[in-house]
Amino acid sequence: MASGGSSFHKGSDMIHDYSCFKCEENDLNTEAQHFCPQCEHYLCQKCVNIHGDYFKKHVVYGRGDIQKWAGFSMDRCAHHGKELEVHCDDHQELCCSVCVALNHRLCTRISHLPDLARGFLQTAEFIQLPAAVYKMRDRLDELKNDRIKDQASLKDSFKDISSEIKAFRKKINQILDKLEKKTIEQLDNMMEDFEKSIKDDLETFALMHDQLSTMIEKLQQSAGKNKESSCYIGFIKCKSKLSEAKSIVQEIREKERMKFKSDEIVLPFLRKLNSLGNVKHVRKTDSIHVYKAQSSSQYKVKIKKDKSICDIVGICELPTGEVVIADYNNKRVKLLNRQYEVIDHCDLQDPPEQLCHITGSEVAVAVNGISVTSYGVHFFTVTKGKLLAVRKFTTDHEIHAIAHHQGKLYMGSHFDLHLYTMDGNIIKTICDEKSPYHIVHRCAVSPDGERIYVINPNTSKLITLDTSGHVLSTEDDSYLERPYGLCVSPSGHMFVCGQRSNTVVQVDKEGRKTLATVARMAHGLWNPRSVWFSEQTSTLIVGNFEDDSITVVQLC
Template structure:
């Protein structure tokens, strides 16, 4: 074993640089903590606002129906008018109980679940920030002791890497170990499967959006279809809301169906929940701490969980279907969108929609699938180039071609990473198989 004294002679430590790096990472962790605390407050505010809107609608419905009763009561007795008003009010209250109260309860459960997840992340931020602060103080006191410099450097690098992973700034490139193929077609499917979206639950189960068969399919950890749910139109994307609930982007251009459908996984069964309508096409969807980001093909919008449009973040109206799919960094400070049809770009945006970076690559020919891992690794599918590649979290450079046509990839349509199995799952267009690449 090499003595520490010899290591210090060959591996000098830049304490000043280490100190600056610690300060930078500490600033990032503190900023993340502040943003997460703001997200919790925003979630609670959203729920209260939606509840107030529901109550206001109830009052409006009651007033409107009472007015109708009075206006249509000419020549009727007082008893008939009273009875008609009672039935009208009861009908409205029953509808409120059966639909609106359930919707409010659903949103409340979502808020509680997301708040719990964010609170856990805030705790991690606090712990990491305290550890970083202690190391920063230690580095300031070490002076010229080479052995202590090396020990501090090794320990600091470890804690800094933990912080960078939490910040979604991992520079690690995936290394593919092996591939497996799994058939997701079921007997009642009318067409070959076209997997437009993939989502992995925290327990390792997988949901795939089969756009051609208009179905959401639940796969177990062995990637076998165990349940499915038919939606009103083609599901074009799917994202995780809580540990057991997803939101689906449902869209049909011809019949003008544009909606977000919520689905819960309960004991191996898919249960349909509430949904809300959109005034534009619905092609891509991703969720982050109570915010829903939806693409229309021409714009990127931000919605609340209750379906309230917050703002438009980015638009490109020069041709059809360019703002296609979207993804968000683990910290929520960066948004990614892919632009198809001649544009062939990955765009990185700030939270407010400001363009930060543009990436182009021959392997990104007609990009279709987009996903960001919990560590911040960006995965993109090149549909016509038959490639899945990994881009750095800054959105400026390629780290690796993870899979190509030589690996059996053919028109990849969607991609997702499973932390449970350390695997990249790829869905394809008009292909009954999904490909699973085990990575390190």
């Protein structure tokens, strides 16, 4: 990098993160060291001194506050300060000349911004943007107020949990105190027994000592008087008493002593514990609203190139409000605008089975063909109302279910459920054909990633699994006959369509019970195969079996 005061002709190949705006006007290439947000100018050391003489009240940020430079100028690059000139369709990024030189030289689809912007002011997407921004600002204000309330709530939770921990510790102490008391009582009883035994032994010792002393004294007196008979009798009695004394001595010598042996289970068990329990971060989520249908409409999705009747097996909505659908019979992925008109499509060699939204304008489509080589996932992106195929990978198994969560793909192969990377590498098999639910026809993931919802149409059940494949709950409501499609919104609202019951039902987050039947045959449902809930418009988008139209149900 050049220093703040050095200059180069504009034709120099020196590339700066930020170039001085004033120097560029004079065909000089100088690295900026300062930024004025009011002028939206990047300035070198020389130019900032001149700027300061003219605009004494302007606040200027130096390199130490470089994080504040970005975001002030709408038409300048946040990374390099250069004017934004092109859009990289491959990466979906606005780029300046430095961005192109450093990061996008190999990209094949670069669009000139003036060409993209031509006529954009009259588009519905641009006209509706302020309302969407105002709505989001209101939502952010609501969340801000909620978070302020959460501060007080968290302090209360901290106090409550601290009290719970202390109360739990108190229970443990009470249990330990009780165990200690019982052990001490055992020790006291043993000590009492030993003290009585020792007292008895001391009395025995004293008695035996006196008896031996008396007997040996009398024996010696009889020997002095040459009384052989008396000596013989005394000898026999003394030997007998001595033998008795030896037995007592031997018995005392072999008596047990007190010894404590701790329970081997207690200490290793306690050492294995990392804490007295787990303090979990439970994220507060919006409450689940129970919806009901207000009105419904039908929209044609058949195009001239379609040779067969449409069969919409997958639906998802993009953040822009555009909708992507998968047409099984015509082997096509179609793009709909906000008015549900088909504005673009991409053809596939094999029929699509299901699709899911990834991030931004990207979707993944599961494809199954006749041969093993045709099993795979195709990725598409939407740019300027165009649906573009960007990449794909193949698998060695069929794919009937696909769902995305935090950069990973959950894919069901009818009998198995696998977790994949976005590059097509399998991470693990969550469940296989030995599982009790056996068939994985469609799947979805909860917003927190802790629950996986699986549909088994043969048993008319919705099964909720944890990430290890263990069954958490099952739902087999009578209003859900042969479930075929499901969706889970970012807020956790879950909807399941019953093909044979001609209904769409709303299910709680745990997948345990049906909250409401929100759409029926009266709303245009006939053998529904796919469903999507739009939180932006509070609508259900439903694809029926072999139907050239989709059904859009307005909820309230």
